[in-house]
Amino acid sequence: MAGRRISVRGTTYRLENQIGHGLHSLVYASRDPRSGRPVAIKIINFLHGSFSVKADTESRRQSYWKELQMLLYLQPLNPYIIRVLNHDHNDRQGIIVMERGETLRDTLIEHVLGGKPLPGATVHLFWTQMVEAIYYMHQLGIVHGDVKPENFIQVGADGSALRLIDMGISFRLPPNVTSRLKTAAGTPDYVSPEMVNSRVGLSSKSKCGYKADIWALGVILFEMAFGYRPLQSLRSNEAKLNFLGKLRRDISIPPHPDKQLRDILKRCLRSNPRRRPGADEVFNHPYVSGRRK
Numbered sequence: 001m002a003g004r005r006i007s008v009r010g011t012t013y014r015l016e017n018q019i020g021h022g023l024h025s026l027v028y029a030s031r032d033p034r035s036g037r038p039v040a041i042k043i044i045n046f047l048h049g050s051f052s053v054k055a056d057t058e059s060r061r062q063s064y065w066k067e068l069q070m071l072l073y074l075q076p077l078n079p080y081i082i083r084v085l086n087h088d089h090n091d092r093q094g095i096i097v098m099e100r101g102e103t104l105r106d107t108l109i110e111h112v113l114g115g116k117p118l119p120g121a122t123v124h125l126f127w128t129q130m131v132e133a134i135y136y137m138h139q140l141g142i143v144h145g146d147v148k149p150e151n152f153i154q155v156g157a158d159g160s161a162l163r164l165i166d167m168g169i170s171f172r173l174p175p176n177v178t179s180r181l182k183t184a185a186g187t188p189d190y191v192s193p194e195m196v197n198s199r200v201g202l203s204s205k206s207k208c209g210y211k212a213d214i215w216a217l218g219v220i221l222f223e224m225a226f227g228y229r230p231l232q233s234l235r236s237n238e239a240k241l242n243f244l245g246k247l248r249r250d251i252s253i254p255p256h257p258d259k260q261l262r263d264i265l266k267r268c269l270r271s272n273p274r275r276r277p278g279a280d281e282v283f284n285h286p287y288v289s290g291r292r293k
């Protein structure tokens, strides 16, 4: 597809290289033809292979609409959500044109592979934005459900501003409800213990709620602060899920020179979700609020 031109509501974009993919989507780099601004174009294929299977096509179409609506709803309410610049659909595919940046995963790879933590000021700059992004979502009763460095995009001239992508499995909770059963998703490195513990029989459904997003934020803070993930030494996904399923005590946090960072990290990684803080408590913790401009 690279090199091809694609028309989205009257604007023609030239697809450059592929920069990502999901289960049913491909993401390409492109530029806005008027401003020259870098954009990412996510194309969700509604058709199943070379022929259309009606139910599958319908569910892909629904998830495109669900993600697009969630993104459009959140645009004016949350400054940390990726900006949608254009969108369109036809019988075969749905298209979302958004601002483009580098995923935070790419930045972390350099550090995690080298076993070196990010500088303290960078950790703080990134993590406080992630907390705000999730705080605004939770305030609106929405769980992101797949918080991980791949889903934060660094935008702006120096890449210091973060934007959250991939609302594909985000969901709304009614007032006074804190979690619901969801088909399990996400890499075990960021999955919370309660999600593993609440697996229902042989089905892949498990309990996912606000506190699962907080656990994932804790794992990212750990990763940025220490240069490795808490479960990194466990090689296989099975070993990680097994470990989380049996976790009864809180995981130990290595010493860190920033006491406030270590304190909020300990809280976010409490194995019992009831003892883990909500987004408002994290948002108001001195590590986050104390240095807010």
Ligand SMILES: Nc1ncnc2c1ncn2[C@@H]1O[C@H](COP(=O)(O)OP(=O)(O)OP(=O)(O)O)[C@@H](O)[C@H]1O
Pocket (backbone or CB within 6 Å): 019, 020, 021, 022, 023, 024, 025, 027, 040, 042, 082, 098, 099, 100, 101, 102, 103, 150, 151, 153, 165, 166, 167, 168
């Ligand atoms: N705005 C963007 N800027 C830069 N890269 C992006 C952008 N949006 C998506 N990507 C890249 O494309 C990948 C897939 O995008 P996204 O997570 O939205 O797709 P998905 O179909 O929901 O994926 P999954 O099946 O993993 O949930 C991302 O991990 C990222 O590498």
